[in-house]
Amino acid sequence: MTALLEVRDLVVEYPAAAARAVDGVSFDIERGETFALVGESGSGKTSLGRAILRLVAPAAGRVHFDGADVLALTGDALRQFRRRAQVVFQDPKASLDPRMRVGDIVREGIDIHALLQRPSGDLRVAHLLEEVGLSASDASRFPHEFSGGERQRIAIARALAVEPEFLVLDEAVSALDVLVRQQVLDLLAELQARRALTYLFIAHDLAVVERIATRVAVMHQGRIVECAPTHQLFSAPASPAAQALLAAIPRIPW
Amino acid sequence: MTALLSVERLHIGSGGRSAPILDDVSFAVSDGETVGVLGASGSGKTSLALSLLGLLPQSLETRGRVVFDGYNMLERAAGARRNLRGRRISMVFQEPLTALNPRQRVGAQVAEVARAHGERDAQKAMRGAVDMLHRAGLTDAGTRALRYPHELSGGERQRVLLAMALLLDPALLVADEPTSALDVTVQAQVLQLLRTLQRERGMAMLLVSHDLGVIATTCSRTMVLHDGRVVEDTATPQLLAAPEHPQARALVDAVRPAGRGA
């Protein structure tokens, strides 16, 4: 079986910046795994995630999703890809339209892809809200009425509404309190098991990915400098960048 | 030994709308002591930090006493309180970008602290500021002092805030989530710096965070705040080994590595 996602020699450049944000990156993500991409801010991990989803246009390289060339997709094929690959951003304050009700936010994907008509769409929204640990009646409220963790659950429900197979989690728990972070990580693990999801988990904190990632890639200055199974990276980090990230985890004197 | 700071039955109401922000909070901090305040968001820890400097909004109803240097910070006349702030008690905030003036060079902002407390010689104030920025770990402090906040990275801005807070050698530093907005690698550097400066100066420190990892590596004592109440106040090793209150246990378990039972 081939990998769900194949990235080859991907390059992302911004007109104003001197250095490449992403500088020739290659990796595969297998179906059902949680592939973590870890690096300091400015290492290019967010640009990489957005380029894979075609939210920014890469300067060079290839991205294949389930065998199809993502960068060449147009029209209906591109819409189909957008349904199958979804994203959750870091700051749920910024990623939810403050003027829309939660129900409308969650059902936006359903409407865009005309997946369901009004009544059954509303029912789906109610189920989704419950699936992420909120209640169906939250649909009529606005994002600012929720806490950070609850907003992130709304963002997850929105992504799940179109029944995706692949989720890019771009620092999805970084803005959350330790306790809430743990709850959202548990939710993500549960959803992955139930829905057979594949995750690309982007983070700056190695400690966050230890429990959920199958493999970890360490990014530094636009390149992947190390990629290894999680336990191996934690027990024997080879690159200076990975060693620095590991050393940064507070060592609690248990 | 008499306490440097003592908080007595502090109560902060939220205007009768819902539960109080802080409810009957009492504790003391001695000279040179490092105390962590651990709590989830909404536990009231930021309000607690602000109240120690008398920085709470006037609209909030407060009861109880916050005694620092023998003065009640909740009652002191504005001028006298200002004289203590920055000199005897200082604060660093979570978001260094919003805590700095965007239109002023960072060196001048540090020097301003000295000027506000009576330093007449502008050049001397600036030399002191650059020196403090250097000690706060800002590389190439002389030229960086001429930069504006947005020209620095998040970690560098937090070092500027620390330099401002520590310039006049305060007896107590209140740090409210000083590393939450930073990358973990930068967080590790800033925490190391905090520990070093605290030890060098024998300064007391109250470190507020939601992250036990940050507190346990820095503070000898930890208070757990939950729904506006102190539910646990104990030596940090004791908390790690045997948290008593359910909320304390949850916060400890959230960072406990797999396979390490309590």
Added chain:
Amino acid sequence: MAANTWQRLLADRPARIAGGVLSAAAIAAVLAPWISPYDPTLQPDPVALRLVAPSWHHLFGTDPFSRDVLSRILHGARVSLGVAAGAMLLSVTLGAALGALAAVMGGWVDSIVSGLVDVLIAMPRLLVVIALVATFGALSPWWLIVLIGGSGWLTTARIVRAEFRDHLQREYVLAARALGASRWRLVWRHLLPAVAPQVAVAAALALAAVIPLEAALSFVGLGIQPPLPSWGNILLDGTDYLTSAWWLVVFPIAAVTLTVGSALVLADRLRTAIAGEERAR
């Protein structure tokens, strides 16, 4: 709890008063034929009823041709406010559409629109309009709307383009794009609601600019032509009698000041409401 911009505006007393004044003026303009005490063009007795001071029979007095000034102000509101509202709607719609187009399409479309705005914004509007009127002769109200509205879209276009570009970078728009939302869905569902309060500010300011512009044009004889009354040409009729018949000057100026002032207050309170909403989020 935290209300949106429109709810904040409705709860704001100065904004409600200003809105009330503008609504009253608009209603008076619409109902002018039914509520005016006299025919605004009727000259019942140019000798006996010439320049009568305000009284119970003529609340605002009469003009040199014995016409009732109140009736002329009310009918003038129809023309003056009609032209102003039409010109405002045209300029704001045109500006919002072109600004949105520039921001969403980018590339050469953006270059053309932005270039056009940069060039046109340097032109003195009043002089250009006067020059055009002087060339083509006196204009009907419809042409006045086209001319004033067509020259007033620049600031709205700038604001909408800048706001759109800002919001296009935000994560909620990225999230919608990742869901497969088309450009037009982004515009209708997310971007236009986001900039609507800013556009409303621009509209109120446009109204405040356009009312005196029409009055000025009519005052210098290049706008609305007699016998059709407008606030500008009522004032023009009164200038010869400035010292003897104050009512010919005071009432049209008061009408302009009250409506323009209300529009400015509305714009200002709207800005405050926008800031309040942003702080609440």
